[in-house]
Amino acid sequence: MNKRLVKPSILPGFMELTPADQILFNKMMDTIRKNYEKFGFLPIDTPVIEKSEVLLAKGGGETEKQVYRFKKGNTDMSLRFDLTVPLARYVSQYYSQLEFPFRRYHIGKVYRGERSQRGRFREFYQCDIDIVGNEKLSIINDAEIPSLIYSTFKELGFDDFTIYLNNRKILTGYLEFLNLEDSAPILRTIDKLEKIGPEGVEEELMKLGLEKETIDKINSFIRIEGSNDEIIQQLKDLDVDNELFNTGIEELATVIKYIGLFGVPKKNYKISLSIVRGLDYYTGTVYETFLDDYPSLGSVCSGGRYDDLATYYTKQKLPGVGMSIGLTRLFYQLREANIIKADESSLTTVLIIPMDGFEEKAVEIANRLRAEDIYTQIYLETGKIKKKFGYADKLNIPYVIVIGEDEVKNDQYTLRNMKTGEQRSLAVEELIKCLK
């Protein structure tokens, strides 16, 4: 062959897995999907490519710089950078065909041309749920989201995680009460608390022109501690004369009460007044979720309540509440921290190994097993038996059936447990019973 070979490689910042890791990844995705469906969320799937005019209707900000935007012919198009903008567009576009509250889940890839760095991806899966109301939406929905987060992470195999909650109305109202009308930059600063520490927050607030006394008040406010009930009581005791503040407390108290009714154990949810979320569009309840033993992973699932989903596309007022799991990043981090391992991942239950020349019997038995929904592969290549066993071993296939002259003569087949090495001689009916 004389032609020049191209080096097979992918772009930096894209995750690609070996099949064993992919099986693990898919299992996590299936678990998430199953929980979303169990709570009555409907699937949608939107195009990865959309009109730039639509996708970037909001415009500005860091996000727009990261967008993959290009022209084909005269059409200006972009790859979606999240699943929220497509949801807003979808709900506006099909408004008359949807039933409200509209509960949708969406699991799909999104694209951001971020600067390449370890653990950050340019293509990643988001797993989103949102409940969108028409004009109004009960506050109880804000409590159902954490109960779904709990159900999902529990089934993903975690016990020790905490859903931190807050309500943005409380802090915004408190800032109003302190006569700080432009709350957005202050909230964004407080959102950095985990990253830059209390001193960093203090410094940045000073740069925003806040007085020392005010900063101290904010600092001690966001550090109010105690049980959920105690925090709510302390907030009430502040006796702040601000409507937004008091509405926030009332909402938070209701959400806390209902999270309990939804059966989430006390240890798995907690009010934290410093949780504010960076995004401007949240207006009420906000969530972040941390794995207790791995706080350095950051929030693995975040979300919140917003007043109006689709202001760029429709005059309908569409309040909602939702959350998102960034699965690609989560998977990467769990694997890096050795919390999940692909060592034993296999979808296939059994590999049938015929001795050379006994392929027909192997096919016949595979038919029987597959008819019983037993995930079965046949090793169809000729070669040494040792190599065939090695194949099962490397693919982590837990069982092997060997078929040779004796087996066919006696109509009894050797079933080997690849983990224990145990072998038994069984008729086909018994094989099926064992493998089911």
Add this chain to the structure above:
Amino acid sequence: MNKRLVKPSILPGFMELTPADQILFNKMMDTIRKNYEKFGFLPIDTPVIEKSEVLLAKGGGETEKQVYRFKKGNTDMSLRFDLTVPLARYVSQYYSQLEFPFRRYHIGKVYRGERSQRGRFREFYQCDIDIVGNEKLSIINDAEIPSLIYSTFKELGFDDFTIYLNNRKILTGYLEFLNLEDSAPILRTIDKLEKIGPEGVEEELMKLGLEKETIDKINSFIRIEGSNDEIIQQLKDLDVDNELFNTGIEELATVIKYIGLFGVPKKNYKISLSIVRGLDYYTGTVYETFLDDYPSLGSVCSGGRYDDLATYYTKQKLPGVGMSIGLTRLFYQLREANIIKADESSLTTVLIIPMDGFEEKAVEIANRLRAEDIYTQIYLETGKIKKKFGYADKLNIPYVIVIGEDEVKNDQYTLRNMKTGEQRSLAVEELIKCLK
């Protein structure tokens, strides 16, 4: 609100579904995936964006014009236009980490900027399987693929479909025997038989410079009819002195024999000597699958054997066999032809409807049902009971539980079958039993 609204819309040539249709679509995709896994195929997932240099290594042809290709910074990148090129790249890149035969499935979106027309999509799902050998691959694999096609379409709800098979060696060998060395353009012409009819084929072959007598020979050759065994016998009887031709017959006979052993009913597979597939890279067995009652849908599942998968990336010889289902197009066609309908599609089993004020009990019962894996939604908004029932009705949710004062007092809840209208009063334990 004074700001200008952007009209919510998507680009032409992209499919987007209502949730009810999406549920149907996902069910089809799940069925396909389940069958792929049952036969021992491993999942992979590759980036949608790849380096243009890698993705377009082959270059030229219609495909390249259709590719979404763009630059971000200095990087020249493209969206994948099929799943075969990414497979070739993947196998070459991870060669030393994979076990051969490497059986992979890949379900994902691909992109082609085709001219927009009804039923053609610029973004569509392909569902591919391939078995890739290292240096060699048993011919029995060529028979396992049709048995998987059979299993999949059967579970998708079809009975009357036919997998048409051929082996390109036979026709290529026959053309060699007729002293026609440049077989590729002739095969591409014969591939158009369905589209342009026998006269069209004849005309094009004349344009290629073939003599009338030769064309007649080809014409009667590709029309050889009969049972599978009869066709093979007739081919043998031609007594063609060409090695390729005879190897092809031998392979085809083996494949036909093994398809039977794999349990595919006789009515579902058939040799057709006019099936050649347009793509150059097939070198042996080729498949196309037609729904017997809807031939106008064209082939719904095609594939075949190739000698070497990854000539552009590696010197390793990687023969393989595979097939692909174009799910987006298939779904669109089935829906257009009214073969599938979304009327009754729901993932949710039951909607709990509390009378205003009885939300707490609704939450409590939802917990119980979800703990038993019953897919449950609670209607949490206040409003008239009729509206709440209408919601269940429009979402095709089959059962409703009503909770009001009497129900809570007696600890007995009304379960309504939304299809029959039948209502029963039941304790929670009985509700669970009924809904499971």
